Amino acid sequence: MSEISRNSVGIVSAQTAHFDAPLTLKNGEILPQFDLVYETYGELNASKSNAVLICHALSGNHHVAGKYAETDKNAGWWDNLIGPNKPLDTNKFFVIGVNNLAGCHGSSGPSSIRPKSKKTYGSSFPIVTVEDWVNSQARLLDHLGIETLAAVIGGSLGGMQALQWTIAYPDRIKHALVIASAPNLTAQNMAFNEVARQAIITDPEFYDGDYYAHNTVPRRGLRIARMLGHITYLSDDAMGEKFGRKLKDKIKYSFDVEFEMESYLRYQGDKFAGEFDANTYLRMTRALDYYDPALEHGGDLSKALKKVKAEFLVVSFTSDWRFSPDRSREIVKALLDNELTVSYAEVTALHGHDAFLMPDAHYHAILRAYLQKVEV
Amino acid sequence: MSEISRNSVGIVSAQTAHFDAPLTLKNGEILPQFDLVYETYGELNASKSNAVLICHALSGNHHVAGKYAETDKNAGWWDNLIGPNKPLDTNKFFVIGVNNLAGCHGSSGPSSIRPKSKKTYGSSFPIVTVEDWVNSQARLLDHLGIETLAAVIGGSLGGMQALQWTIAYPDRIKHALVIASAPNLTAQNMAFNEVARQAIITDPEFYDGDYYAHNTVPRRGLRIARMLGHITYLSDDAMGEKFGRKLKDKIKYSFDVEFEMESYLRYQGDKFAGEFDANTYLRMTRALDYYDPALEHGGDLSKALKKVKAEFLVVSFTSDWRFSPDRSREIVKALLDNELTVSYAEVTALHGHDAFLMPDAHYHAILRAYLQKVEV
Numbered sequence: 001m002s003e004i005s006r007n008s009v010g011i012v013s014a015q016t017a018h019f020d021a022p023l024t025l026k027n028g029e030i031l032p033q034f035d036l037v038y039e040t041y042g043e044l045n046a047s048k049s050n051a052v053l054i055c056h057a058l059s060g061n062h063h064v065a066g067k068y069a070e071t072d073k074n075a076g077w078w079d080n081l082i083g084p085n086k087p088l089d090t091n092k093f094f095v096i097g098v099n100n101l102a103g104c105h106g107s108s109g110p111s112s113i114r115p116k117s118k119k120t121y122g123s124s125f126p127i128v129t130v131e132d133w134v135n136s137q138a139r140l141l142d143h144l145g146i147e148t149l150a151a152v153i154g155g156s157l158g159g160m161q162a163l164q165w166t167i168a169y170p171d172r173i174k175h176a177l178v179i180a181s182a183p184n185l186t187a188q189n190m191a192f193n194e195v196a197r198q199a200i201i202t203d204p205e206f207y208d209g210d211y212y213a214h215n216t217v218p219r220r221g222l223r224i225a226r227m228l229g230h231i232t233y234l235s236d237d238a239m240g241e242k243f244g245r246k247l248k249d250k251i252k253y254s255f256d257v258e259f260e261m262e263s264y265l266r267y268q269g270d271k272f273a274g275e276f277d278a279n280t281y282l283r284m285t286r287a288l289d290y291y292d293p294a295l296e297h298g299g300d301l302s303k304a305l306k307k308v309k310a311e312f313l314v315v316s317f318t319s320d321w322r323f324s325p326d327r328s329r330e331i332v333k334a335l336l337d338n339e340l341t342v343s344y345a346e347v348t349a350l351h352g353h354d355a356f357l358m359p360d361a362h363y364h365a366i367l368r369a370y371l372q373k374v375e376v
Numbered sequence: 377m378s379e380i381s382r383n384s385v386g387i388v389s390a391q392t393a394h395f396d397a398p399l400t401l402k403n404g405e406i407l408p409q410f411d412l413v414y415e416t417y418g419e420l421n422a423s424k425s426n427a428v429l430i431c432h433a434l435s436g437n438h439h440v441a442g443k444y445a446e447t448d449k450n451a452g453w454w455d456n457l458i459g460p461n462k463p464l465d466t467n468k469f470f471v472i473g474v475n476n477l478a479g480c481h482g483s484s485g486p487s488s489i490r491p492k493s494k495k496t497y498g499s500s501f502p503i504v505t506v507e508d509w510v511n512s513q514a515r516l517l518d519h520l521g522i523e524t525l526a527a528v529i530g531g532s533l534g535g536m537q538a539l540q541w542t543i544a545y546p547d548r549i550k551h552a553l554v555i556a557s558a559p560n561l562t563a564q565n566m567a568f569n570e571v572a573r574q575a576i577i578t579d580p581e582f583y584d585g586d587y588y589a590h591n592t593v594p595r596r597g598l599r600i601a602r603m604l605g606h607i608t609y610l611s612d613d614a615m616g617e618k619f620g621r622k623l624k625d626k627i628k629y630s631f632d633v634e635f636e637m638e639s640y641l642r643y644q645g646d647k648f649a650g651e652f653d654a655n656t657y658l659r660m661t662r663a664l665d666y667y668d669p670a671l672e673h674g675g676d677l678s679k680a681l682k683k684v685k686a687e688f689l690v691v692s693f694t695s696d697w698r699f700s701p702d703r704s705r706e707i708v709k710a711l712l713d714n715e716l717t718v719s720y721a722e723v724t725a726l727h728g729h730d731a732f733l734m735p736d737a738h739y740h741a742i743l744r745a746y747l748q749k750v751e752v
């Protein structure tokens with residue numbers, strides 16, 4: 001048995017589903033057709049009752065577990081969670097990863113070619129919402145012949161999608177795992193998003209979102225956005241422990257890299273700016289900003305959850321200042337107001353918002369225990 | 377009595393002191409000559425024992441109190457603190473405000489003309505430190521014939537200067553008021569500075585710091601830096617109370633201003649980018665990064681404060697996540713280790729780091745009480 005296949009889903013490949021029926025978006029626009037790229041791990045059982053959908057966050061995608069080739073350096077972004085005998089056990093569950101609409105990894109988005117036109121969508125790609133994503137994901141389930149999900153799981157922006165699934169499709173969801181998430185963003189969170197977007201939009205290479213036609217990308221702006229993002233993903237303490245005030249070398253009194261943390265941020269910014277699409281980044285942050293299921297209910301989240309039927313596991317992390325435990329508790333309270341079945345875990349973790357992606361033993365034990373009792 | 381003169385220092389004017397003796401900087405460079413622009417309020421007494429120096433923070437300057445003309449819309453940046461019968465009472469004290477070296481309000485800095493050359497310093501202006509500022513401020517005291525300060529006062533980066541005064545010139549300082557400050561920056565604080573600098577430096581209009589010669593300014597980068605700064609000056613709760621998720625209008629599903637907070641941030645960013653010098657901003661943030669008096673003492677702040685003689689008032693604010701109360705307590709502990717006289721107040725305040733500039737009644741009462749007992 002090779003290294004990769006031990007507790008791994010192994011070599012995986014992505015598939016594309018094409019949808020020809022128009023999708024009406026929350027902003028009123030209609031997407032006449034679209035593609036969703038997805039991966040699956042494990043086997044769908046005969047009664048099609050063991051499907052679990054993974055919803056991704058800001059920069060995530062459908063490649064959640066496994067590798068495309070033995071030689072791949074990195075596995076999918078939640079590979080530590082998903083596989084045979086892992087907390088989300090692919091011996092039991094059929095797991096689906098999907099790239100969201102407006103993404104940049106194969107699903108229809110600003111950087112994909114608009115059918116018939118042979119040109120990229122660019123700025124004309126709609127500003128989609130969490131609600132739109134969930135509706136498009138429901139189409140994917142239809143395509144796969146799956147009526148009901150054993151569970152929907154997501155962290156951060158993915159947790160908002162998991163929550164929205166239970167609101168929009170109460171009869172199609174048995175369990176929702178909402179991790180390091182919130183029922184809406186705080187003003188501070190939205191402010192960070194706004195700075196990130198402004199860095200991109202005011203980059204001279206942005207060309208109002210139609211940079212593809214100019215054979216360029218707003219690399220500088222996207223780099224700044226990502227550097228800023230990384231600060232908010234880590235806790236102050238985690239940054240302190242990881243980097244502190246450690247110098248790369250003797251102080252040079254310059255604006256070059258002096259401290260190790262600067263080197264880390266620049267590396268992360270450069271890497272991301274070379275891989276990710278700026279128009280996707282803009283849309284992901286806007287989806288975060290807009291999501292607020294309580295808004296149509298006078299700000300009353302309990303009312304917004306009135307039709308929900310799913311059972312919930314809500315998880316937060318003590319050092320997460322982006323989606324703090326307080327925000328998870330708001331979700332828990334509103335679920336309990338509706339007499340729903342909720343488990344809540346507040347995990348002591350140093351790593352801030354990023355903790356939801358990490359294989360913390362206590363955290364994974366909680367997910368494992370919860371998923372073991374999910375009936376399929 | 378006009379409105380302006382009630383409890384106000386009234387109409388003020390700035391003066392410039394020129395220094396011809398070279399100043400050796402911490403980075404090894406020598407500034408052969410320099411100017412400092414300053415203002416004074418109140419009267420220096422015969423024994424010259426009532427002088428108080430105000431040290432400014434990142435974007436501050438020498439215009440601390442009063443107005444230049446009755447028609448001025450705004451008074452100096454700490455006008456709520458300083459004036460006849462105000463907490464820092466100009467009936468008792470002779471107050472000095474000074475613009476730091478590398479500033480952009482009249483003291484020698486990147487945007488000023490290098491003597492003889494008729495060209496701006498631009499990128500050639502040195503990267504100065506808190507220690508350099510204090511040394512240059514000591515020259516200003518010499519120029520004014522003041523040997524000893526009754527007090528030195530500063531908030532944030534200004535507090536670092538106040539602390540440094542007590543280390544570098546223990547015999548010239550009776551009292552130090554160190555407000556909303558820290559003995560060094562955390563990795564997270566430095567990370568925000570790095571993102572701000574990278575936004576400026578990667579702006580195509582930056583021209584390696586010599587944008588003056590190109591008749592332009594890196595406005596986009598400076599705007600992003602300032603927007604980011606504003607998020608860190610306010611607490612999450614203060615942003616929540618001030619803006620929350622309030623919309624400007626109906627949601628438009630766009631990247632334009634949708635939420636009130638976005639409008640505020642853009643306004644602050646635009647205003648600052650039109651007024652402040654980017655090269656100054658870079659240098660102010662680097663001075664913050666580098667300040668770390670414990671570094672030469674194996675990280676032991678108590679040892680760094682061994683020669684200090686001043687009495688201290690240290691003030692922090694509960695909601696300040698940029699310079700948290702924990703950081704002020706580190707200063708207090710190190711002072712107490714040296715058996716110095718220290719008063720410490722942790723003020724309950726909503727407004728985050730910005731609280732040090734606000735006329736909170738409890739905060740001002742503490743400053744008033746402390747300054748009343750300062751003997752002159």
